[in-house]
Amino acid sequence: MNDVTLRLNGLTKTYLKGTPGEVQVLRGADLELHAGEAVALVAPSGAGKSTLLHIAGLLDTPDGGTVEIAGQKVKNKGDRSRTALRRQDVGFVYQFHHLLPEFTALENITLPQLANGVSEKAAQARAMSLLDRVGVAPRADHRPAALSGGEQQRVAFCRALANKPRVLLADEPTGNLDPETSDQVFDALMALVRDEGLSALIATHNMELAARMDRKLRLEGGVLRPVE
């Protein structure tokens, strides 16, 4: 189908190959993510969620198999085009916000756009619009340390979406928050995903949140399978 934004084909990955500590984490993982859908990635701890997300987001390379983002096969690309594709088409959110502490919320969302060649005025306008949509616009001039955990994570979502990626990859994006804040922050994330029409692969241990996505996949034994 031509609306596939992320395609993983037969991914394999083994750590510490040939040593007593060898771990075969991926054994032929396949995935097709379509434009506009949010997919939950559920897995027992240590099953390889982070490994899969890092490979999908071009932060790591598989031993075998291919990654295709926005119709572009990545396997044989040189480092520079991998970086360009990652910067342009992939947004990341982690359990911890990883915002730059010395910059304000607004600057944290503006900077990645400037690095991508967007004008300062346009970058600020998009940053404010994103902050407004997640209810953090009044805190735009605060540094991360002066924001609540939920606000920090909302800003991290805005930063991930700053360059209008086609694919959002999230690793336990609300895992660090109390249940009530987690619910509100998740709502904000889903609203942004829907609003921007991007596809999202969101790893979570929280089955209630997983149930609110379009479908669920379980990573177990190194492969991905649908969860009913």
Ligand SMILES: Nc1ncnc2c1ncn2[C@@H]1O[C@H](COP(=O)(O)OP(=O)(O)OP(=O)(O)O)[C@@H](O)[C@H]1O
């Ligand atoms: N760089 C590495 N070197 C060796 N082993 C690794 C490395 N990275 C991960 N592993 C191992 O690979 C397995 C999968 O790790 P990964 O972090 O992908 O799992 P995860 O599903 O994200 O776990 P969690 O839910 O606990 O965060 C684990 O057994 C881990 O110890």
